[in-house]
Amino acid sequence: MATRRLTRSEQLQQTILYPVDWLEERSGLVGGIRYFLFRKVPGDINWFQTLGSATLTAFIVQALTGSILAMYYKPSATIDPHTHQPIAYDSIQRITNELWAGWLVRGMHRWGASVFIILMFMHMGRVFLFGAYKYPRELNWIVGVLLLAMGLGEGFTGYLLPWDQTSYWATVVGININGTAPFLGPFLAQFLQGGTHINTDTLSRFYAIHMLLIPGAIAALIGLHLYLVVRLGVTSPPWSKEAAGTGPLVPAEQNGHRAGLTRFAERRSSR
């Protein structure tokens, strides 16, 4: 049979799919995304298991609002000759009071930090209570603990940036506490301060740590964390009778339920 001429809709389909095919042929990314989206998870995963992605969302909010703040924030403790206030403090006031929606972006960053930390703790509690840190997911638990420590580090370094009385004195005491650690303590304190006491160098150092060093490490570790989740699979809740989280397979039609959307249909009939 001679090759049939393509219909118009087939032509259109080919045109649309061309870039997708091009990308897939060269990177395999499309297949990767397809694998990510259509990988199987246990049948009765629970609302508590959304806490991890909720934490990721909070981190994304922090990254976006933080990038916007970085466009207007100036990490300098030098006194501005016109306002007679530290430049960093001035820029925070400007962001809060003058910039369009600046208060919203700063507020979201400030409170997003709290939400991020609460969610990390809740996510960790869920993983602990579900026993999801057990073989073979030990490494992912360790990555998670490191992420928690880094998140707290973000909280500590970010707190100084407004350069007001609260942040300044909390950081003075915080660095002094770091300095009390045996052996490494004094070096750590001196490194954090960028000198022997807190000054404008400390501020730019905290700024660099807060928006480059730790976020970079967090992003990389989140990548590893997610890779391990996809590779090892999502844990079923501990109360599941079977590892896959559902009972033995019974065709959903026999339950008088529509397949798929009713979550407990299969399990109920099996007991």
Place this chain on the structure above:
Amino acid sequence: MATDRLVERRRVFQQYKEDVKERGKPFYPFAMFHDTLMSVVVVCVITGLAIVWKYTTPGNHHTTAAGWLGKLYDAPADPGTINFVPRPDWYFYFLFYLLRIFKWPESVLLGTIGVPTICLILLLAIPFIDLRTERRLSKRPVAIVASALVIASMGILTYKGATAKEALGTELLGQVPHWAQKQGFQGNQQAIAGAKLFAVSGCLNCHTYLGVGGHNLGAPELTAEGAKHKGIAFQVSHLKCPACVNSGSPMPSFAGLGDQRLTQIATFLEASKGPK
């Protein structure tokens, strides 16, 4: 024995993989729907907090007054200030309050470094301590008790840290004549000037003196500091650089106050021999 356990763990995980492959459901759209909904809630909560923070701030919002969620910003940082409250963000309150439990100098290191480090190591070690495959909570009494204790102690420490009363310099100033009378330095103008500085410089956020003060960071009681006869020169150099004199001290430097005022505070401390 150990190998038996390993074989069992591998078998359970293999079973899990097969079961999920056979009877699991695809991530999209089922799990993804829940995740997306939860993420929308998170973004809404964050936005809501930002709005409440801004719009409950009294006045024209351009103030350092506190709304429901605290101040938009405090007064600008001033290293030479004479009144400050060292207070971390709320999620560090449990660490902050932990330091009150330990006493300077014997065990304060336990509070600042020891307990947090031990907790971090324990946290990292959990998957290597608990090697059983059992995940049902009813069969994990140790895990339940441990998590209940952790949640309770973190909650109590955070609450205590949040409600810890800060001594206000202006209120403490009124105590100075009472201190002078109790300690018997009424005639000593230098000591009285020092007592006033001591009251407003935030010393009592950590130290205690004649029954008032914060008792933070393991800071010692100073009521009878003068009875130790350390001398004015020692007190001044200690105020300038506490960690240089007392290695490991978390106390901040007060060099910003200047020699004259530091000498007054030192005189006051040396005149405090304990109540008569």
